[in-house]
Amino acid sequence: MSSLHSEIPTPSLTGFTLPLMAAAGLGFGYIVGTANGQPLIGAVAGAVLSAALGYVLASFVPDRRTGRLGTAAVAGIAGFAMAGTSGLVAGAIIGLILSWFAYWLSTGDYRRSVPSYATAGDVLWSNSFKFICGLIFFFLIAPIVVVLPLSFNAQDFFTFTPEMLAFDPDGYSLKHYRDFLSNPDWTRPLKNSFVIAPLATIISVSLGTLAAIGLSQSHVPGRRAIMAILISPMIVPLIISATGMFFFYSKLGNWMEGNLGMSKDFIGYVKVILAHSVLGIPFVIITVTATLVGFDRSLTRAAANMGAGPVRTFFKVQMPLILPGVISGGLFAFITSFDEVVVVLFVGSAAQKTLPWQMFIGLREQISPTILAVATVLVTFSVLLLATLELLRRRSERLRGMSPT
Amino acid sequence: MNVTKTLLATTALTFAAGAASALDLTLVSWGGAYQTSQLKAYAEPYMAEHPDVNIIWDESSAEAVAKLRAMNEAGNITWDLVDVTVSDSIRLCDEGLAREIDFDTELAPAPDGTPASEDFGATLNNDCFVPQIVYSTTFGYRTDLVGDTPPTSVCDIFDLEKFPGKRSLQKRPIDNVEWALFCDGVAKEEIYNVLSTDEGQAQAFAKLDTIKDQVVWWTAGAETPQLLADGEVVMGSTFNGRLFSAIAEQNQPIGMLWDMQSYDLDGWIVPAGLSEEKEAAVMDFLKFATDTQRLADQAKYISYGPARASSAPLVGQHADLGIDMAPHMPTDPANATNPHIYDYSWWADNRDDLDAKFQAWLAQ
Numbered sequence: 001m002s003s004l005h006s007e008i009p010t011p012s013l014t015g016f017t018l019p020l021m022a023a024a025g026l027g028f029g030y031i032v033g034t035a036n037g038q039p040l041i042g043a044v045a046g047a048v049l050s051a052a053l054g055y056v057l058a059s060f061v062p063d064r065r066t067g068r069l070g071t072a073a074v075a076g077i078a079g080f081a082m083a084g085t086s087g088l089v090a091g092a093i094i095g096l097i098l099s100w101f102a103y104w105l106s107t108g109d110y111r112r113s114v115p116s117y118a119t120a121g122d123v124l125w126s127n128s129f130k131f132i133c134g135l136i137f138f139f140l141i142a143p144i145v146v147v148l149p150l151s152f153n154a155q156d157f158f159t160f161t162p163e164m165l166a167f168d169p170d171g172y173s174l175k176h177y178r179d180f181l182s183n184p185d186w187t188r189p190l191k192n193s194f195v196i197a198p199l200a201t202i203i204s205v206s207l208g209t210l211a212a213i214g215l216s217q218s219h220v221p222g223r224r225a226i227m228a229i230l231i232s233p234m235i236v237p238l239i240i241s242a243t244g245m246f247f248f249y250s251k252l253g254n255w256m257e258g259n260l261g262m263s264k265d266f267i268g269y270v271k272v273i274l275a276h277s278v279l280g281i282p283f284v285i286i287t288v289t290a291t292l293v294g295f296d297r298s299l300t301r302a303a304a305n306m307g308a309g310p311v312r313t314f315f316k317v318q319m320p321l322i323l324p325g326v327i328s329g330g331l332f333a334f335i336t337s338f339d340e341v342v343v344v345l346f347v348g349s350a351a352q353k354t355l356p357w358q359m360f361i362g363l364r365e366q367i368s369p370t371i372l373a374v375a376t377v378l379v380t381f382s383v384l385l386l387a388t389l390e391l392l393r394r395r396s397e398r399l400r401g402m403s404p405t
Numbered sequence: 406m407n408v409t410k411t412l413l414a415t416t417a418l419t420f421a422a423g424a425a426s427a428l429d430l431t432l433v434s435w436g437g438a439y440q441t442s443q444l445k446a447y448a449e450p451y452m453a454e455h456p457d458v459n460i461i462w463d464e465s466s467a468e469a470v471a472k473l474r475a476m477n478e479a480g481n482i483t484w485d486l487v488d489v490t491v492s493d494s495i496r497l498c499d500e501g502l503a504r505e506i507d508f509d510t511e512l513a514p515a516p517d518g519t520p521a522s523e524d525f526g527a528t529l530n531n532d533c534f535v536p537q538i539v540y541s542t543t544f545g546y547r548t549d550l551v552g553d554t555p556p557t558s559v560c561d562i563f564d565l566e567k568f569p570g571k572r573s574l575q576k577r578p579i580d581n582v583e584w585a586l587f588c589d590g591v592a593k594e595e596i597y598n599v600l601s602t603d604e605g606q607a608q609a610f611a612k613l614d615t616i617k618d619q620v621v622w623w624t625a626g627a628e629t630p631q632l633l634a635d636g637e638v639v640m641g642s643t644f645n646g647r648l649f650s651a652i653a654e655q656n657q658p659i660g661m662l663w664d665m666q667s668y669d670l671d672g673w674i675v676p677a678g679l680s681e682e683k684e685a686a687v688m689d690f691l692k693f694a695t696d697t698q699r700l701a702d703q704a705k706y707i708s709y710g711p712a713r714a715s716s717a718p719l720v721g722q723h724a725d726l727g728i729d730m731a732p733h734m735p736t737d738p739a740n741a742t743n744p745h746i747y748d749y750s751w752w753a754d755n756r757d758d759l760d761a762k763f764q765a766w767l768a769q
Contacts, residue, residue: 366627
């Protein structure tokens with residue numbers, strides 16, 4: 001492959017690199033100029049400076065490291081002179097991007113990822129495609145990332161204060177995290193979430209796995225219809241399920257209170273846990289059914305042949321093999337319950353207030369950055385859960401010999 | 406099998422018994438600084454005196470009417486005491502969803518023996534509603550964005566030349582149409598007469614039209630302080646306590662504009678159909694929470710005026726900041742030079758109609 005690329009010609013400096021550098025500088029200059037109230041001057045200055053940078057780097061600084069660090073330093077100092085510490089960071093970032101762009105263009109690196117016979121149009125499309133993919137990532141991730149620094153705000157508003165932008169330590173504080181961990185308004189819902197979600201998960205996993213195994217047997221009559229009904233909580237709009245559940249569980253709760261003498265508080269938990277289990281079951285069924293596709297049925301027959309009963313076969317043979325599917329279904333069920341706000345608002349009473357419920361209230365009644373602190377904790381938590389899921393998936397592929405490692 | 410059964414039964418019993426030993430009271434309120442003031446002034450002292458009572462909060466006052474109706478239909482009332490505005494209490498009382506209260510026998514008299522009904526005086530509105538606080542919907546402005554002459558009149562909201570920039574208003578007709586008419590030259594005492602005619606309503610909307618493209622509409626009380634803190638709006642209406650909190654507790658560059666502040670009341674209702682045990686516990690709490698001292702204590706935490714006449718002289722200083730609270734009350738004489746008295750009965754009759762017209766106007 002390397003022989004293909006060694007022939008890349010150095011592109012024309014004045015006809016290619018400099019105009020493109022000027023265009024990139026125009027964009028950055030416009031943004032910086034708008035921030036200072038002079039968009040036009042900023043755009044023009046940006047284009048000129050950027051083209052000059054491209055000329056200098058391409059002609060006189062062949063060593064990339066020196067060129068990039070030097071540009072970042074100069075742009076950072078210029079930014080510092082204009083807007084203090086935040087300008088320093090912004091300037092350094094712009095400098096790094098522009099200098100990378102200059103080398104990428106002037107050395108012909110932009111052709112490196114496509115075969116040498118590609119036309120100019122192919123190259124343009126290949127690079128635009130990567131750029132669009134990058135943008136998609138950016139728009140998916142940016143709203144989540146923006147929340148993280150705001151959760152360290154020293155003020156009680158969702159605002160990047162001047163102190164924060166200047167990286168002044170006084171602008172930052174852990175007080176919202178402290179509030180989250182010490183205020184009973186938050187610790188109680190946290191406790192409730194960690195009571196409700198695991199219990200709902202256990203119920204969904206047990207029932208969902210059994211249903212998936214049953215439904216994968218070819219002799220079950222009306223398999224498709226049963227499957228559709230079991231999956232329906234995932235498809236029916238949540239607000240409709242929630243309304244139905246509210247009236248259904250109210251009656252059930254009254255009956256339990258009247259005939260079984262249970263306390264209202266206990267019944268409240270039972271209602272929410274059952275409702276969340278119903279929401280979690282479809283996820284378990286789907287993942288376990290998918291895992292069962294790869295399960296070799298002759299193993300159960302072999303076990304039966306050797307005298308094991310169905311229950312023993314299930315726990316000793318089938319369960320260990322489909323365990324990754326069961327666990328990932330369980331994780332989905334857990335996250336469903338842990339993130340759920342609509343059903344719990346209807347079915348639960350204040351004693352069962354969960355974390356999403358408290359966040360919903362917090363957003364509506366009091367825009368407090370404690371929500372952002374909670375969000376940051378939950379994002380981290382979810383990332384860890386998803387990473388576990390991915391590791392399990394890879395392990396199961398490896399066990400089934402689907403991937404080379 | 407027997408072991409499992411015994412285990413299950415014991416677990417269930419422990420749960421039931423553990424929950425029964427403490428009495429849970431569910432109080433419904435608005436969240437935020439207001440609920441904190443109720444927690445500090447009423448709930449914490451009450452729980453200190455009654456260790457067997459556990460108070461749980463539900464921040465659902467905004468949808469209290471709808472939720473109480475649904476609970477009543479399902480026969481499953483999980484709320485014990487609900488904080489609502491007067492207008493909501495009128496609806497709940499009319500529909501029989503709130504319990505009627507005998508003010509003189511079921512509430513505490515003033516320290517000098519004045520019966521509760523006299524002490525609450527004009528703040529009493531219907532048989533179910535026990536008033537707590539007088540608050541007002543009024544304006545805050547960014548002191549650094551309004552130039553050298555800060556706004557002094559509510560009509561400055563409608564003056565885009567003197568005060569250019571966005572302003573935030575509540576997404577409902579109440580207050581906004583009254584302010585619009587007042588600033589269009591209608592005398593204060595004539596406002597509701599004019600609003601009763603179609604031409605008057607058209608006049609109000611025409612006045613609102615002049616600033617419509619500069620208005621950010623809010624629905625939650627926390628929005629205007631956030632918008633002001635961001636500098637996204639130059640001025641905006643919200644509840645006076647929220648503005649006090651942004652100014653005094655958060656040190657934001659915000660000033661108060663009290664002109665034509667619109668008074669409203671907030672208070673408790675007890676849902677109808679509670680069990681006897683619950684009802685007795687709630688009424689005991691209610692008697693404690695609405696006595697003279699407790700209402701005065703609440704003003705330590707938030708700048709809302711106590712609804713009892715006998716509480717006013719007891720209003721002291723802010724619990725943390727140590728500043729005198731009296732000058733920050735909407736009812737303070739310096740702030741109450743030109744208040745707007747909002748007409749509950751007029752709005753009870755015309756709310757649905759004007760809501761529809763307002764929504765249609767918004768969508769235009």
